[in-house]
Amino acid sequence: MTKKLDPKDVEVFLLENLDFFKDREALITELRFGHSESKGASSLLERQIKRLREEQRELMDLLTNFMETASLNEDLFNKSKDLTLSILGTSSKEEMTSIVETAFHKKFNVDVCELLFYSTSEIKNLEKITGFSLFKGAIYCGPFAKEKISSIFGNNKVESMVLTVLAANGKIGILGLGSFERSKYLGDEDTTFIQYVRDVIEKRLLTIDSDG
DSSP: OOOOHHHHHHHHHHHHTTTTTTTHHHHHHHOOOOOOTTTTTTOOHHHHHHHHHHHHHHHHHHHHHHHHHHHHHHHHHHHHHEEEEHHHHSSSSHHHHHHHHHHHIIIOSSSSEEEEEEOHHHHHHHHHHHHOOOOOEEEEEEEOHHHHHHHOOOOOOEEEEEEEEEEEEEEEEEEEESOOOOOOOSSTOOOOOHHHHHHHHHHHHHHHHHHO
């Protein structure tokens, strides 16, 4: 008496021998598959086509996202390069302030940008008002209270901000970016770019007086 095969054993065998039908094409024509006429079932070919289409769509989405990201990165790089060269070409704090604020507003579409310089006493007073510790390299990012934000920007429309403190040659400055959207700058916002610009500004400030 022939022992009846367990379907699971057959399935395991086929999975372990994927080329089984390669030299047995005639068997394929004899196999029966469910068709779309049967509710909830589709033919093997239909399933393969569907899977291939899904994989193709996923690949196209990935490629599209990659191209969009590459384009955005190239645009950001070019704008960053232009801003860096402009900062390094300045000859005064006033010129630097104008270039930085204009670039962030017009090229980077930031609602409000402020590059402000303070005396030591002014910084201490600002620390009392805001509750921030405004030491060299400090960074604050988020939707802070209106009175804190307005004391930095002098603009009641600003809802969230990211700011960093710079210092060079006795000059203390704050570079701040403000948004009219409450959720634009969150606490975990990436601040790498503003740190980079801050460092470029500090580098130029170290030599700007000697140039003059």
